[in-house]
Each structure stands twice: as structure tokens, then as C-alpha cells.
């Protein structure tokens with residue numbers, strides 16, 4: 094159904110008129126011009142489209158936009174602060190935890206969600222939590238290292 | 253295809269394999285290099301005129317840069333071609349142009365390093381323009397591990413030539429001998445009195461065209477300062493911030509979203525179609541052109557709704573089924589195809605010695621067949637394109653490994669000259685050999701032409717699985733003979749359909765015959781990372797393991813007994829040592845080893861697996877890969893490639909298999925097609941051998957070839973079940989562990 098919705102994306106309230114069954118992914122990309130979340134499968138099985146909804150990782154491809162009206166949505170574009178990378182972004186950069194990079198934004202958002210819940214995850218916990226994310230280039234080992242590095246960076250940042 | 257390319261020996265099957273044609277095997281090995289002897293398009297001239305600063309255009313003789321591959325279809329030597337060109341602007345920034353594309357293999361960084369090394373300019377001041385047919389020199393495509401051995405040297409020569417020009421200019425300006433000068437950090441330095449002048453001041457806006465002299469001095473590998481070091485991926489910041497624009501992220505003013513009506517099965521033909529309901533929707537354009545039906549609409553949602561409103565009636569044709577796949581491949585095979593014959597070198601059909609007699613003389617004869625399933629590349633970014641028409645000229649952004657090939661496909665499709673078409677390839681969400689074609693580009697261009705507006709088309713995951721092409725399935729039969737002392741004396745190997753890369757054995761066998769047989773393939777098939785080297789290495793290395801078991805020899809010892817190739821021996825020994833081969837495995841676990849070579853690089857992998865046949869469970873616990881590809885260009889990125897290839901290879905090794913019934917791929921989703929995930933990743937150790945004395949070979953492909961046989965052999969060692977099919981955990985495993 095077409096209706097007026099208010100979306101709070103990266104801290105900014107946006108009023109939109111749209112079909113409320115559309116996927117959050119398509120609205121972020123096509124209506125709001127936020128291309129960090131990617132399409133990889135459309136069925137919740139690759140994680141490329143992951144964003145945070147009220148701090149929890151969600152597959153935006155299978156999330157109808159009408160169900161997240163008024164909720165706090167964070168995309169990769171909302172992570173930087175004062176022109177500084179988020180520690181998770183910094184850690185991915187330092188570990189070079191990507192090849193083609195198509196999975197990276199989704200991985201970063203998934204990792205942010207994990208670290209909010211568990212600031213010091215073990216390698217096994219990281220693998221389990223991120224298991225729904227695909228990296229076809231096979232950089233998993235580096236991604237685990239990046240999340241561990243991010244965990245250390247975050248702890249350094251918060252005394 | 254331009255006439256030039258045709259003259260240069262484009263294989264007939266390559267033509268047949270263009271989109272619209274369906275079957276191809278191993279396209280990318282057939283042909284490479286060649287190109288325009290001069291700038292071909294007005295656009296390039298215009299580009300050169302428009303650019304300020306100094307432009308240096310390097311004409312490369314391929315014979316100098318890289319000998320043409322000894323391809324079966326390569327005839328004669330190519331004339332001079334433009335290998336690369338460079339532009340130095342007024343601020344001292346350098347832009348380099350290459351027709352290669354970035355698909356995650358890090359060619360962008362590798363080429364920046366090459367320019368930085370020879371031109372002596374900091375990495376931050378160099379920009380690479382890749383994969384834009386209007387700005388970049390012709391390139392056959394990004395495949396076959398050719399960037400490192402071929403494009404990097406060209407780029408280095410180009411940069412070195414520019415450096416030499418700048419040295420000349422400085423010598424002239426200061427009226428000193430060139431020997432007194434050095435190039436460093438974007439400046440020419442007078443070694444005597446310390447004077448410095450930035451490159452851009454020397455260039456002073458002139459246009460310089462140089463043919464690279466054959467003896468342009470290149471920095472020797474032992475003095476590399478930038479090449480050979482772990483330079484970070486140059487556009488990594490764009491990636492972690494989400495700012496990089498992949499094709500599917502390209503947005504143009506007034507752009508519409510496209511969708512294409514797909515048949516219900518591979519060979520179904522359109523009988524009739526009702527488009528009125530779709531057409532009556534606001535803002536929707538429907539295109540019907542033969543069997544092609546597509547829509548363009550203001551939003552992707554509208555496009556989906558419009559597509560759903562189309563009613564189509566399909567004529568069902570006899571459709572392929574995977575029921576008797578391997579029997580069918582063998583039955584339909586064409587043997588003795590002269591195009592695939594020759595000396596039995598690497599990847600060539602051919603024969604030496606007397607196989608039949610030596611088999612009679614052997615102490616042990618072993619005959620076995622191996623199977624390799626169809627698998628999909630499944631790059632995380634599916635096919636996508638954005639097309640725009642302006643004054644009869646077409647521009648398409650698309651993720652392809654062959655920008656110039658797709659440009660020519662588009663030109664042919666729309667009756668344009670290649671100069672009227674521009675293909676731009678944004679760094680792409682990978683390809684793995686799966687994006688050589690331009691399906692989405694053609695579809696988007698058709699829709700955009702009809703709509704009179706730019707159109708974006710992004711394939712769904714299901715479309716990508718169903719309508720892209722696959723790595724060919726194959727049946728491989730091997731017959732071998734050994735003497736009791738472990739010497740191989742006879743080797744015969746037949747590959748049906750999957751291809752001939754790494755078909756010949758790298759072991760020393762005096763009597764051998766290998767042959768590739770083309771089959772009537774049921775599915776559209778084409779290139780894939782390492783092509784058939786994975787299949788042929790799987791069959792050979794599994795067979796070697798079986799022989800070692802029969803001989804009661806350690807598999808490593810057996811291999812070394814029959815190996816004289818020093819590079820392959822070196823990686824095998826390195827892998828075995830790092831792995832700790834020879835120690836006994838824990839209960840329920842087993843060790844396996846495999847090695848191979850392809851495209852000038854060498855790999856050996858040892859794997860440790862844990863098997864529970866009762867539970868039908870296999871877990872790869874640990875893998876060690878040793879890899880050597882000549883002089884290492886960037887150790888960290890090489891490590892990344894080797895790890896990534898190993899992980900990707902695990903998918904084809906254990907689970908990946910395209911299933912099809914009635915012309916329909918039955919597992920065309922990530923929820924049904926099992927690929928490697930976090931939980932599957934073993935602990936991985938990579939050992940890199942750096943051979944500064946050898947030219948650099950590509951590294952994106954070969955490290956994938958040894959993991960499957962290493963894991964299969966480890967499964968046998970753990971539980972005594974011998975698996976001869978890829979994927980290992982497919983039907984054969986199910987049969988072996990049921991009941």
C-alpha cells in the first residue's frame with residue numbers, strides 16, 4: 094500500500110511516500126541514494142544488504158520498509174564521525190579484509206552489531222555470528238582478524 | 253569483433269561463444285593480446301587533445317613486452333600495439349590507463365605499484381583508469397592470469413620510458429650530463445649540486461609520443477622499492493566507507509529500472525505474449541523484440557509489478573536434465589579433434605612413447621574415472637548494467653571482464669561501429685571468470701533505446717544462477733602403469749568436456765597420451781577461475797594417491813620419485829614441511845596432499861580433515877598451501893589471493909554442484925546452492941616462495957587447483973572411503989555413507 098512513512102536513517106528523519114511492502118534495501122538505495130547496502134541474494138542468505146535497525150543487524154532485502162518506520166536505521170554511510178572512520182571500518186582497512194569489497198559494507202554492519210552485543214568476541218563467536226554473511230572472494234580469515242582488531246580498537250577508544 | 257581481431261586469429265569457437273551462442277570451453281586460453289596499432293577512435297584523439305599536461309603514449313611491440321602465447325589459433329606476429337599510456341598533469345599527478353579491469357584480484361594496486369616503481373612517483377599521486385573503452389588502450393580481457401606477466405611489464409616499460417624522457421629534458425635544461433641526474437619522488441635531482449625540479453615543470457605542457465626503446469632500463473627485482481612490497485589496496489577507503497560505486501550503484505538523471513521476462517526453462521521459446529496490462533501502467537515502457545520482452549519503469553518496484561502483469565505463453569522444447577550427465581558427455585564426445593592435439597605438453601592433447609606396451613610391462617595398472625560437476629561462479633555482485641543513449645551513441649556501465657569484447661557485442665547488436673559504443677567497467681563485485689559476456693549490457697541498452705532514457709538492469713540472484721554460464725562438468729578417465737619401485741611408466745588421460753588446462757601430467761612419465769574430447773554440453777558453459785586445471789588436477793592427484801596406496805608408498809615420497817620439475821618439487825616440499833607431514837593423524841582424522849602447476853605458477857596443498865562417516869560429517873580442519881609464481885609483486889595481496897582461492901576451491905571440492913531438471917536449475921539460490929561460509933573455514937597457512945630471479949606470473953587462479961584432491965585424499969586417509977567426484981560430498985559420498 095502506498096503511504097507516508099517516516100524513516101530515521103543515520104540520525105536524520107526522512108519523510109517518504111511509498112509502497113510500504115517495498116524492501117528497505119531498495120528504498121535506501123533507490124530513494125535515499127545510500128548505496129552501501131548491496132543486493133546479493135534478496136532472500137536473507139548473503140548478508141550484503143545488512144544494516145542496523147535499532148542497533149541490531151537486519152537483512153534489509155527481506156525487511157519491508159513499512160515495518161521499520163520510526164526505527165533507528167544505520168547504514169555504513171552513518172558510521173563515520175567527525176570525518177573519522179569507525180573502528181570497525183578502520184580495522185577492515187588495516188587487515189585488508191576484502192578483495193572485490195562487495196560483501197564488505199554488510200560485513201562491517203554485521204560486525205558492528207556483534208560488537209555492540211559482545212565487545213570481546215572469540216574467533217568462534219565471530220564466525221558463528223557472521224555465518225549468514227557470504228564472501229565469495231573467501232576473505233573470511235581476514236574478516237575474523239578484522240573484527241578482533243576492531244574489538245581491541247573499540248576498547249582502546251572507550252576507557 | 254573488429255576485423256583486426258579476426259585477422260589476429262580469434263578462434264572460430266569464440267565467435268560461436270558470443271552471447272546468443274551457447275557453448276564454449278575454455279575460451280580464455282585461445283587467444284590474447286593484439287590490439288589497435290594506432291588509436292582507433294575519435295574519442296581517444298579527443299581525449300588526448302583535451303588533456304593538459306604531458307601525455308606519454310607508449311607503443312609496445314608485443315614481442316618485446318610479452319611473447320604471444322603459443323595458442324593454437326595465433327597466427328603470425330601482431331604489429332605494434334598500444335600497451336599503455338600515461339598522463340602527467342600540471343600538478344605532477346600521474347594517470348595511467350589500462351584496458352584491464354578490477355574484479356577483486358587487485359590489478360589496480362599492482363599497476364599503480366608498477367608505475368610508482370619505474371616513474372619514481374609516490375603511490376598516492378598515481379591514478380589508474382581501468383576498463384573504459386574510450387580512454388584505455390585495447391585489451392583482450394582480464395583473464396588467464398595475464399595481468400601480472402603481461403600488463404605489469406607493459407606498464408613498467410611505459411613508466412620507465414616517461415622517466416627517461418624527463419631525465420633527458422632535465423639534462424637539456426640544465427645543460428648537464430644525464431649521468432649526473434636521478435629521478436626520485438616525482439622530481440629530477442642533480443646528484444652533484446642537489447638541485448631539484450618537479451617532473452611537471454620539465455614537461456611544461458608538451459605532448460610527447462614515444463615508442464618504447466627495447467632497452468628501456470627497468471629496475472631489477474632485487475632493487476625494487478615499491479613492487480614486491482605490501483602496498484595496500486589503493487581504493488580501500490572507498491570500499492570500507494561504502495563510497496565505491498559498483499555498476500549496480502550507478503545512478504543517472506532520469507534513469508529507469510529494467511526487468512527482463514525470462515523463459516520458464518533454458519530452451520523454451522516465446523509463443524505469444526500479452527503486454528497490454530503492463531503497458532497501461534504509469535511510466536512503464538514495454539519492449540517486445542522477438543523472444544526478448546522487457547520493461548523499464550520509474551522504480552524497480554514498478555518494473556517488477558509491470559513484469560508480473562505480462563502474460564506469456566511458452567513453447568516447451570526438449571530440455572536438458574542432469575540425470576545421465578556424465579554418460580551423455582562421453583557418448584556425445586567428439587574425439588581426435590585436431591585443434592586440441594599436439595605435443596603432450598601442459599594442457600595439450602598429445603602422445604609420447606608407447607602407452608600400450610608400457611601398460612603391459614607395468615607391475616600395477618590402475619584404471620579409474622573421475623567426475624566434476626557443473627558449478628556456478630556466483631559472484632556476489634550479479635550481472636548488472638546501466639545503459640545510456642545520446643545522439644545515437646551508446647554508453648554502458650557494466651561489470652565485465654572483457655570491456656572491449658562487450659563493446660563489440662553491443663556494436664554488432666545495434667548496428668553501430670565500435671567507436672560509437674563506450675563501455676565503462678567500474679571495479680566489479682568479482683567475476684572469477686564468470687563475467688566474460690555482456691548479457692545485461694545488451695538488455696539494458698535495448699530497454700534504454702526503447703525508453704529514450706537511461707536504464708539500469710540488475711540481474712536477480714536466480715537470474716544469475718539460471719542464465720549465466722557455468723564451469724563445465726566433465727568426465728576424466730585415467731589409465732596408468734607403475735613399476736613396483738614406484739616409477740610411473742604409463743599415463744593415459746581423457747577429459748570429456750571439461751577442458752584441457754593442466755591436462756598433461758607434470759610427472760615424468762616416458763609413455764603418455766592425453767586427450768581432450770569436446771562433448772555436446774547440455775548447459776551454457778565457459779571460463780572459470782583456473783578453468784579445467786581444477787578438474788584435471790583433481791583427477792590426476794586423486795589417481796596418484798590411489799597409486800601410492802597400491803604401492804604402499806607415502807604419497808609425498810611417491811610424487812617426489814616421479815617429479816623432476818624443480819619448481820613443483822619446491823612447493824611440494826615447502827607445503828609438506830610447513831604442514832608437518834609424516835606425523836600420525838589423530839583418530840578420525842586424515843592428511844592429504846596434492847600439487848600442480850598451471851599458467852606458470854606452482855601450488856601444493858596439504859589438508860587435514862576430520863571425518864565421521866556415521867554422522868556423514870566431514871570437516872576440513874587445517875590447510876597449508878605453498879605457492880610460487882616467480883617474483884612476488886605484492887606479498888600481502890598475494891597471500892590474500894591464495895587464501896581466497898583456497899576457500900573458494902573448498903566450495904567446488906565439497907558441495908557446489910549445479911543441478912538441473914527440465915532445463916531449470918533446481919538450486920538457483922544461495923539457500924540451496926552451498927558455498928563456503930564462515931563455519932567452513934579451516935585454519936589456513938600460506939607459504940609463499942619468492943623467486944626474484946623469475947618473471948612474475950599471475951596468482952588469481954592456480955592456487956585454487958590443489959585443495960579438492962588434497963581434501964579428497966585426506967578423507968580417504970581418515971576413513972578409507974575413496975571419492976572420485978567433485979563435489980566430494982555429493983551423490984557418491986551419500987551412497988558410500990548410507991546404510
Ligand code: FES
Pocket residue numbers: 131132133134135136137138139140141142143152153154155
Ligand atoms: S541481499 Fe539481503 S541477504 Fe542477500
Ligand code: FES
Pocket residue numbers: 190191192193194195196197227228229230231232356632681682
Ligand atoms: S570481498 Fe568479494 S565478496 Fe567479499
